[in-house]
Amino acid sequence: MAAPLVLLALSALGAAALALLWRRGARAARGARRVCVAVLGDLGRSPRVQYHALALARHGRRVALLGFLQSRPHQDVLQNARIQLVPVAEFRGLPALPTLLQYVVKVLVQAVQLLYTMLNIEQPSYILLQNPPGLPSIAVAWVACLFWRSKLIIDWHNYGYTVMGLRHGRNHPLVQIAKWYEKLFGRLADYNLCVTNAMREDLWLNCGIRAVTLYDRPASYFKETPLELQHHLYLKLAKDYEPFKPRTESVGSGAERSAFTEVDEKTRHVLKPSGRPALLISSTSWTEDEDFSVLLKALEAYERYIDEGAELPSLVCVITGKGPLKDYYNGLINKLHLKHIQICTPWLEAEDYPLLLGSADLGVCLHKSSSGLDLPMKVVDMFGCCLPVCAIHFECLHELVKHDENGLIFRDWNELAEQLKMLFLGFPTLEGKLHSFRENLRACKQLRWDESWDQTVLPLFGQND
Template sequence: MSSWIKYTGYPKDYFNFSIYTWLLIIAWLCSPLLYTVYGRYLYISRVYNKRLKHKIDSNVNEIVIVVLGDLGHSPRMAYHARSFEKLGYHVNLCGYLESDLPKFLSSSEISIYDIPVIKNKRNLPYLVFAAMKVMSQIVDLTFMLKDIMDENTRFVLVQNPPSLPILFIIGMLKRWWAPNVQLIIDWHNLNWSILNLKYQNENHPVVKIMKFYEKYCGSTFADFNLTVTSALRDYLIKEFNLKEDKIVTVHDRPSDIFQPLDSQETLHEILKRNSTVIDPAYYNQLTDRILVTSTSFTPDEDFTVLVNALEQLEKKLSSKNSKYNIIMIVTGKGPLQSSFLEMIKSYNWNHVNIKNVWLPLEEYPNILKIADLGISLHYSSSGLDLPMKIVDLFGSGVPVISMNYPVIKELVKDNVNGIVLKDNKDGNEMATKIYNVLFEDKKLYLTIKEGALLESQIHWNEEWNKNLIDLFSLNRTSKI
């Protein structure tokens, strides 16, 4: 009785359809997706064609500035934003919001957009996390920038590095969404050279792929290029085949928030506000010398040299029973900070007092201006960029001791506005130079101090206006 309801499965030839029948079934199942894709294609085509006919005039007055980094620690891009605002643009500034922004960005003509920060909280392998991060950012940034870029957007200014995936995204949006928008890449360094700090091998496949990608995007998508040094400009022309008339050097210069110390009264006010950094009750201007270095605690800064130099200074001052003391202020935080703190913990300091502090944005320029000498540990992954930290010190009228690499001469003139080391790995040389200029050779110190004060008279506005104001004038109706 029960045998007639026994399940025996589908007949053997039940799904034995022809290939054409299967194609019809698949097409039917995919029809909602195909309809959606086709609808988006028609929409994008209408927008593209409409914008293609849109003429550039003075009403096209928006610029999008993109930084795949913390806006609070991207001074050059913040200065760009203010310069474009002064020129009459509405600025859409996009980046990570991980710290306080400069007050001058609080303007009705500057709109801030927060790019989500993606962190490796699960400690995934580097390449796995990098791939997941890039895919996520492609989606997030495409939808964000698609909504920001409209008929009134004239330029998109992108900081490089990082270049992945932002240069590709802007290139695709230019091609399919905003045909009249012009892409300007502001080259701060080379992304592939920073990646090579991890691999230490320019022929590593990952490094070679990044170099190809960076070169392709720069030569294919960029309408104009800015560089931080003349050496970087020459490299991009020679190695990346960028056109000479489409690239200009705009050297970093300090904002006018960086000013030299103008009076003893100002000094006392700064010390009073920053008593946790320097205790005014124990600070003696006649015998204490303030050194400062600003850092992100990254692999392109060698702190063993600084610590070794400070140890040598401690020994020298102690052996001479010197009345002099050194206050070493290290500002910043980053991935290698804990290693630095471990290094200094193991030594007995008497004449050298080391302070590692994270300064509020408004106090950072004040601490710089009271320093006697600045130290730059930056030696550049590419050898083609310059440290913004030296620029800030010069803006404060503070001379600098710097690591040596070819392009540093574009900023630091040895024995004129600072001192350039001969050996970047020699802590003894750094200690000798510091001791000599602070405690022995007063004439040399006065010379480099005067040179730094001369540097403080040249600010960002002058450099930007000299190189870019005519290029980006709203009255210009032709493309650059």
């Protein structure tokens, strides 16, 4: 039932585009040096899409950056004169309808909205689309490319059907339709990018799609944060979040203190007091592929270690991000009775997030990958800040996290708790695993996004297109 409806919707899109083409007349040439970079998602929470736009603008392209405007993109994007933000209206759904019909209606409405938006921008020579979500965006982008006589580039961040499978199960009819759709329309792209070698091999073996691996790399602003900037950030966050406030009152009236830093009244230098708590950070989209109960159970175990006499620091655990399960996990957090651990779940400004990563002591990643073929960008950003990571295991994680070199890989909450105990024992000494991981990250001098993009993606764009 659903498959014919989807086909009907896609046929209607094609007919509509052809009608517009007939009315407006065929263009003799593609839009010179203009690119549409699109995602059917929140632009502010789609860093890879923002990075594509900035890289294209850096090479003189005019970019229409298209997507939902729920969260503010990075200031570099907003201030770039070559990048135009093009909002797409988000469809909120019709809860009164049956699930299957609601999904079909959503696909139809989003298809019309997206096609209308793509056909009302300046004519691009390329459309670079992030997938997922691919239904209906891949088909719509392909139709728009026919209309504009443009080339289509799909950036495979993951598979949409595996993300759907987390909620509905792999064998659900909607998931099977989405899988068929991605394979069919994915073959129509002129070029394909993907995020891991494992995904590149899977695209070829199972879909007949040739792709080029473009690993996620940190942007230049993901780096270790100088102590002065750390202090200013902590003071800023302390205005709204209790865990960043100093544990005791200031002795001197002129003292400036946070939970992690203080200013020496004589020298005016920023210092980190020896008894400060350790700062643990985890970034999330609060979705089904990240089970945060694993982290909460590990923190409860860490609390018991302290109660039993282990020489461990108190912890401030910051969990950043927005998503559908945030309220659920905040409810679980509120039920915890922790004496040595404080947890807060702020939504940070785009410019503050890399500063906080560059100030933290350890990162935790709970991303499991719905396909087992993508890598967590949050770990890429943490490594850019030379921040060691504990990450939950999945199939191709070894392409990014090297166990016992730049971090640790765990399989359950008990193993994570043991890793936290081992890494923070004797904190903040400059000895032990935590320090050696950070030194290894500093020494590796990993490739940054701009260099990687120039090597891998720039050759796909013609000089005059």
